[in-house]
Amino acid sequence: MRRPASLLLAVCLCLCLTVPAAAEAGGKVLVAYFSATGTTKAIADHAADILGADIYEIVPAEPYTDADLAYYTGGRADQEQNDPSARPAIAGHVEDMGQYDTVLLGYPIWHGQAPRIISTFLESYDLSGKTILPFCTSHSSGIGSSDDDLHPLAPDADWLDGSRFPAGTTREEIAAWLDACGIEAASQVGAFDFERKTVMLNSGYEMPIMGLGTYSLSDEECYNSVTALLQAGGRLIDTAYMYGNESAVGRAVRDSGIPREEIFVITKIYPGAQYANPEQAIAEALDKLDIGYIDMMLLHHPGTNDVKAYKAMERAVAEGKIHSLGLSNWYVEELEAFLPQVNIMPALVQNEIHPYYQENDVIPYIQSLGIVVQGWYPFGGRGYTADLLGNETISAIAADHGVSSAQVILRWNLQKGVVVIPGSSDPDHIRENLDLFGFTLTDDEMAQINALDRNEKHDWY
């Protein structure tokens, strides 16, 4: 599961932590434009703003004066347009054009064509494989052949049909155009996409927002549960060295026939011997899972050598063995002490979260760092589940929506921006736990569940 994050984490950078470069080009957009009198600039600004895209102004090394722009006077602009080989120089350049997958290219119409400086721009970069979407402004002419005539200058790009806009085109009109062209806004790190059912991590990878926890599942139960999850369309699996079932998870993933990159597997290494020799612990996890790479590895909880273990995981990220890193059972104080000691900002923190233990102070803090929060024990954990699922408030809300209490609790998590990984060995429950997108809790219902908090932790971590 991957997609580059284009707005990678100002917050991370503030903390002087790094995030790995996006793994592969896929959706990062550049809006590049030339505008002599500001009309095209306004369109470019709207587009970049709507898409959360980078913007680059093509600035002539020698600025155009009013006399240069006075058309039908034989001035500089007229002369350049009469000379197809004219290549006016550009001041500056795009930093790392390679990072962009799509380029929106804006220009004014000059005598029915793009200004020659657009030719200079196109010939200055290797644009092969990139999608180029031209747009222009004009006094009255259409885009005509101006966009098609640019194609030979970037012959290996994938050119989309261009569009012409008059001065004063609104933001809404630009948004509708981008939508019609299929150009999507960059995914915001940490924001849940309820249509794709995923969240963009600060590592540049996309992770499903609901999946399966495998704590306490025996090998056979685990194999069957992961298989049921994958068959039901679930793609996120949480395991750990300590659960003793990594091999079963790996086997179910391999046997599923589902492309590896569609599945997201989280595992964890444990304090003690594993933190003391983290390279071996990582190798062991890779070996047991036997699924090529690990999507995400967490430290299971704070402990001696946790920084050392995390740094070994950072090296494994650099080697491509692990894609994303995270922590489990880290709270505000622990994070404040830990983060300054490491280089890669964790992509995820996994903590105990349920209606009786809501962590309402911790969750916003973690999210403010651009870290995604994931909850374990969503139904309160062993010995508490019947009480929580039978809770009057939750049951009433469930009845109103015609869903189960479990679905209400999971949906409440999702609406708080918390990823859910309920554990289950029952295929019916596994399917039900994925079925969270046919109803929405109202603000009032969210508030009713929020009011159930007892700050009652059900496990010792």
Ligand SMILES: Cc1cc2nc3c(=O)[nH]c(=O)nc-3n(C[C@H](O)[C@H](O)[C@H](O)COP(=O)(O)O)c2cc1C
């Ligand atoms: C040299 C030159 C030639 C132009 N030729 C045309 C033209 O053929 N058709 C047209 O409708 N507008 C033409 N225009 C007007 C511009 O296309 C129009 O004002 C455009 O929106 C300006 O964009 P800008 O403010 O981003 O530079 C021309 C302008 C200049 C300076």
